[in-house]
Amino acid sequence: MPVNTNTGRRKLSEKTDKPRDTRFVLKRLWLYIYQYKWLLALAIILTIASNMFALIGPMLSGYAIDAIEPGKGFVVFKTVFYYSAWMIGFYIVSSILSYILSVMMIRLTQKIVRKMREDVFTKLVELPVSYFDRNQAGDIISKISYDIDTINTSLSTDVVQICASVITVVGSLIMMIVISPQLVLVMLVTIPLSLLYTRYMAKKVRPLFRRRSAKLGELNGFVEEMVSGQKTIKAYAAENTVVERFDKINKETVDAYYTAEYYGSMTGPTVNFINNLSLSLITVFGAILYLNRAMTLGNISSFVQYSRKFSGPINEVANIISELQSAAAAAERVFKLIDEQPESPDRDEAKELNSVKGDVVIEGVTFGYLPDKVIIKNLFLHAKPGSLTAIVGPTGGGKTTIINLLMRFYDVWEGKILVDGTETRDLTRESLRKAYAMVLQDTWLFAGTIFDNIAYGKEDATMEEVVAAAKMAGIHSYIKRLPMGYDTIVNEDGLNISKGQKQLLTIARAMLLDAKMLILDEATSNVDTRTEIKIQKAMRKLMEEKTCFVIAHRLSTIQGADNILVIDQGNVVEQGTHKELMEQKGFYYKLYNSQFE
Template sequence: MGICNMSKKNKEQSTKYILKRMSKYLYKYKFTIIISIILTIVSNIFALVGPMLSGYAIEVIEKGNIDFSKIFYYAFLMIVFYICSSILSYIISIIMVKTARNVVYSLRKDAFDTLLNLPLSYFDKNSIGDVLSKITYDIDTMGSTLSTDLINILTSIVTLVGSFFMMFTISKKLVLIFFITIPMSVISTKYITNKTRPLFRKRAKKIGDLNGFVEENISGLKIIKAYNKESKTIDEFRTINKNAVDAYYNAEYYGSMTVALISFINNISLAFISTIGSILYLKNEISLGQISSFVLYSRKFSGPIREISNLISDMQSSFAASERVFRFIDEKREEDDKVDAVKLEKVHGKIDMKNVTFSYDLNEKVLENLNINAKSNTVVAIVGPTGCGKTTIINLLMKFYNRDDGEILVDDKNIDDITKKSMRQAYAMVLQDTWLFEGSIYENIAYGNENATLEDVKRVAKLAQIDDFIEKLPNGYDTIISGNGDNISKGQKQLINIARAMLIDAKMLILDEATSNIDSKTEIQIQNALLEIMKGKTCFIIAHRLSTIKNADKILVLNNGKIIEQGKHEELLEEDGFYANLFKSQF
């Protein structure tokens, strides 16, 4: 009993939450929505006049002396009212489609804004595909509801009220039938809705899982083929796809029960109306025209009930999508800078990490009591086995994650007292994972420096040993790179990333396996370029190729999140410890 009450309470809170959030987006367009509501009411009133005029025409025939002029007059009025109603419905559709488009635009903008401001830790627990599903499929579902379902529900409500009023004026006795059928419709609809809402929520989740799996495997398609894992991947997809299809089927199947049940109840009410109406006609309590009008109004009355029950499935789907979207938009973003945080200006590049401890989750420490001192204009190399915490240090320096304990100082200022933007602008980065966007080579290289000229871009391209390749392309620096640079090699992508970093006027540089995708010959060629970019900067180099860090001012050897050795290359070799063994294993 307690669980049921808790579930009901959670559902009510969820509904209030969704309606409250959606109202904020709709409030911007309150005037157009009010106009739509007024036009909807007028349009439906015009449509409701039709059955009444039809009844008048039948009564003319019923009297015996057929007056065709009156019949044609009523028929003409019906046509006029129906045309007016259709024109207004068309205008309403245009207004709501435009309103829905604007709301969808705002939702996507807010969702993407959230995406860019989420902490990296969010993506440790959530797949990219599921996030994409929320920004695309779920928001589209919400837009569809706003553009069509919202007005359809309003139309149905107006038609219900108007039809009931007209039937009440025709025959109070016949209206009593609906005091039996309406409660049956409401109770059955509410019961099925309570049962199906979790199914629609599950459907949205399973579709997100499916999108996540597809996105992940498209990115790794070459690896799948290289390891002949097509069959295994297809089997995994078949399972995930079946789960998504089953969730979709279950939601739609049980949701469609409402339509069938409401149609059955409406047919029962029509049977009662026909039977009791005939008896009243024989007693001269109602005319044939009135029975005709009442039947038409009863069809109009039952139509919206059926329409609303049909829309419930769409609304359930929209509510599930809305909940996912709004929960995503409301996700906890990166912590704001402190109120008194200052910009990092006139950077010298001195960095100190004092007793820094960090863990991605509370169960396992990645770094423990780490102490690093990097003087300005020096090169610090960080080496160690995979998973020892090298990249984590970089994440902490860039304020991508917050440390658990200890202090990180830049130019003797605690990074907690420095704004994130100025902190990150103080660094230039070349990472192992290259990232390029769809655009020209010039735009990709100039990405970090909006004021860069073509001459600036060409200069750094020459330093990065990529200018010859670019000049040979049909459109040179205006050549368009496809999504993430799939039409060029990994090495060429990395060289473009290195050129990009060279163009940034930053006092600190991070090279995280920067030459891992470059062949040895090219690596030797760009060593001078790297030395050029490193001049006058405090540099952190993470490298597996130890030959690239021989000239570092300080080498830190990490293992299990702790610095076990540190010193210059020759000093560490003389110690004949962990680093020496690592170096010997490569040569």
């Protein structure tokens, strides 16, 4: 059943970069933290205990000072030593509890970060191919590495600091009220100033840190592209051009960093000034109360210490506001990735594709990657079981797009594709894709042994099966010459072997699969002519009794195809065997002869 074209196009255009508010980000972070609620509860208990022990110190200090009699120079040292000893004891206990808390928070945040990375990577595996077409690899890597590391740093240090600050501020305020309610009134002038200014700066700074994270992702994406394309850059002597482009992006990134850090760093000094103003007022009014015998020297000393403990955390929170905003911006980017729409689920009535015959029919298919740009227009094709269908045409004509639709990397806008009489959207994606073996022009190998790379699509493959596939692909003799044979480790992306050998390994991987349908995207483009002849012979044996789709640029390799589909600008302009198309002397005839001119 055809899908609604407008719906498909609307989904493509629904992508938005609208920022989420802070409450949304904090709520999502809380869901991760709450998974380890018992560790969190213990951390809170330790935080409260550590700060309560530290809050007793100033009161004991005041008692010790009151053991000094002004004027006479008389000191009751027994009292001083008594309270000093208790002070030392409380501070030691507070420090030990703080140490245990720090270790526990490191453990807790590592668990949270591990879970977050698992969620991000799981989402990446679930995302459709279109997501990776739209986003740079470097930016995606930046989210799973730098952004999550930023969150980790904030959770392990800033969150603990904020919790401790809340306890210290509340405890200090209570102790100050107990000592002198009159002096507390002085602070009612400065506290609102600190809070209002901090809130104002938080709103101003967060968009700057969001831009900073985005610019870093853009920089990482550019660097990743340039590193992977070093040979091309050097071959075209384009080093200066690349450096100029990098300098431009790097400058934008540095400017974004500077702007965010500049405004973020303004908060701390300003709040510190307000707190120092508060201390000055306390000193003046405290002296007046002392002269009126409303307070002792010990009370004033204790009150000043508590006022520092009260204002200190506010100042510290103001200083780490930039780090919190950076973490919020990083978390927003991570959650945005996690919230990306995965591949649309299989239909409820979708069935497994079993006992595959390989009868493929394309009826009136229309498709494009962008809502306003159609690539394939009203395409019809019938590939009978065991037939070889070659797809040829100029670059950008839609050849690879047809393969993407056959594999359901994308869903068609209009029309339908059927395999063995069943529309592909009524089949599970897993069973459909397992029915195909693929060899692409862009080879992909992972870090592992040669055996593992060949057996990638068949987990239970035996050594005999792998060797047989390698022999069919013409790579067995090369593997045997290696020091460790099939146990030789291939570097990431196969950088320690040639492109031709990489291509042969991917061909061997496809040969190992017992798939009834085969897709070849110019699979012999990276091998020499002699090797190509060997592979073509092996391929013909592989393709026996299988439905094959071959994207070919060298038309001499597909002369024996059962059906040649000539694609130009999304339309099938010609269709038939090589002989029939040559006799027509049309588009294919010109395309074929142009390769020998």
